[in-house]
Amino acid sequence: xxxxxxxxxxxxxxxxxxxxxxxxxxxxxxxxxxxxxxxxxxxxxxxxxxxxxxxxxxxxxxxxxxxxxxxxxxxxxxxxxxxxxxxxxxxxxxxxxxxxxxxxxxxxxxxxxxxxxxxxxxxxxxxxxxxxxxxxxxxxxxxxxxxxxxxxxxxxxxxxxxxxxxxxxxxxxxxxxxxxxxxxxxxxxxxxxxxxxxxxxxxxxxxxxxxxxxxxxxxxxxxxxxxxxxxxxxxxxxxxxxxxxxxxxxxxxxxxxxxxxxxxxxxxxxxxxxxxxxxxxxxxxxxxxxxxxxxxxxxxxxxxxxxxxxxxx
Ligand SMILES: NC(=O)c1ccc[n+]([C@@H]2O[C@H](COP(=O)([O-])OP(=O)(O)OC[C@H]3O[C@@H](n4cnc5c(N)ncnc54)[C@H](OP(=O)(O)O)[C@@H]3O)[C@@H](O)[C@H]2O)c1
Numbered sequence: 222x223x224x225x226x227x228x229x230x231x232x233x234x235x236x237x238x239x240x241x242x243x244x245x246x247x248x249x250x251x252x253x254x255x256x257x258x259x260x261x262x263x264x265x266x267x268x269x270x271x272x273x274x275x276x277x278x279x280x281x282x283x284x285x286x287x288x289x290x291x292x293x294x295x296x297x298x299x300x301x302x303x304x305x306x307x308x309x310x311x312x313x314x315x316x317x318x319x320x321x322x323x324x325x326x327x328x329x330x331x332x333x334x335x336x337x338x339x340x341x342x343x344x345x346x347x348x349x350x351x352x353x354x355x356x357x358x359x360x361x362x363x364x365x366x367x368x369x370x371x372x373x374x375x376x377x378x379x380x381x382x383x384x385x386x387x388x389x390x391x392x393x394x395x396x397x398x399x400x401x402x403x404x405x406x407x408x409x410x411x412x413x414x415x416x417x418x419x420x421x422x423x424x425x426x427x428x429x430x431x432x433x434x435x436x437x438x439x440x441x442x443x444x445x446x447x448x449x450x451x452x453x454x455x456x457x458x459x460x461x462x463x464x465x466x467x468x469x470x471x472x473x474x475x476x477x478x479x480x481x482x483x484x485x486x487x488x489x490x491x492x493x494x495x496x497x498x499x500x501x502x503x504x505x506x507x508x509x510x511x512x513x514x515x516x517x518x519x520x521x522x523x524x525x526x527x528x529x530x531x532x533x534x
Contacts, residue, residue, distance in 0.1 A: 223514075224268075226421075227343075227394060228415075228419050229419040229420075230373050230421070234270060236513035237496060238496065238498070239269055240273050241278055241286075245279045245283065248445060249445050257286070258290050260502050260505065264506045265299045271300065273303045273304075274305075275345075275347055276331065276335075288336040289337070291338065292337045303397075303423075305346070305377060305397075306325060306329065306332070318350045325362065329344065341370065342372045343372070343394060344365065345395075346387075349378065355386055373395075374392065374393060375423075376395075377396070377397035377425075381414040395420055395422060398424060402483055402487075403429040403452060403529060405530075415492050416492040424497065433465065434483070457532075460532040461532045468525060468528055471521060484496050485516070486522060489516040
């Protein structure tokens with residue numbers, strides 16, 4: 222699998238990243254661990270060297286599971302490891318945004334311990350915290366970098382103005398935004414901002430939580446929290462599925478499945494470094510890697526976008 226430089230860093234990452242949010246029972250329900258463990262091993266064998274998690278996924282559960290898999294199979298050094306901080310979780314389960322100096326230091330130590338590692342390659346702010354001054358955030362992150370506990374700093378879910386503000390205080394290696402055929406909001410401001418400043422972009426939910434994989438039909442129902450999302454029910458759900466059906470010949474013409482077409486569409490944007498695909502089992506990662514082999518021709522990129530834009534209205 223092709224690797225590319227992440228922004229202006231010294232990290233080389235595969236264009237498909239392995240996403241660990243699926244180990245978040247509050248959203249996805251209980252995902253069996255043994256197929257997931259097999260998927261992590263398969264990813265390494267396929268040349269996927271980039272893995273994304275967060276302390277908030279399952280309130281530490283995803284990091285703990287990943288740390289165990291790293292140790293059991295000696296896999297830590299096969300991956301560029303990305304995790305996130307932001308949510309302080311209280312004993313009663315309540316969550317608060319927290320990017321204060323003291324909390325970042327504490328959160329990082331806890332993540333290192335759960336992940337059974339001595340360094341995090343990419344430490345990301347999960348979302349924007351309006352209540353903590355950026356110089357305080359920078360102070361903690363700079364110290365952690367100096368101590369070798371984190372290598373690079375990324376941000377997630379920030380707009381261009383918020384990145385501009387943080388960027389005055391510390392180097393931003395990359396942005397982790399939602400980006401897919403059903404969510405193109407970042408095309409106007411954030412993607413040009415990142416492209417012009419050599420900030421990497423690693424897109425999350427590139428399959429729109431599975432919907433763009435072309436494997437559901439009108440009778441599909443969801444037992445997880447996707448049942449609450451408007452795209453996954455009713456008229457709009459049907460229109461999106463019909464649009465995906467119309468795209469099957471175009472996908473096949475490129476030797477791709479619809480899921481691969483959706484990921485190739487994301488990766489074709491010149492600002493994009495990688496797409497983070499949410500994985501529950503090895504078929505998910507095996508079935509997607511071919512998407513990264515080449516870009517889509519520009520005319521097809523626009524054809525595909527038009528089809529989904531119309532369906533999602
Ligand atoms: N920074 C943030 O705020 C944030 C937010 C969300 C996610 N993320 C990150 O981004 C990752 C991916 O996002 P995501 O999980 O929302 O969405 P996604 O990658 O768009 O969708 C994942 C779902 O797609 C289906 N799928 C995956 N591979 C497939 C394949 N090859 N063929 C067919 N279906 C496939 C699976 O669902 P089914 O098996 O149910 O069909 C899977 O659970 C997460 O794991 C996490 O690391 C970050």
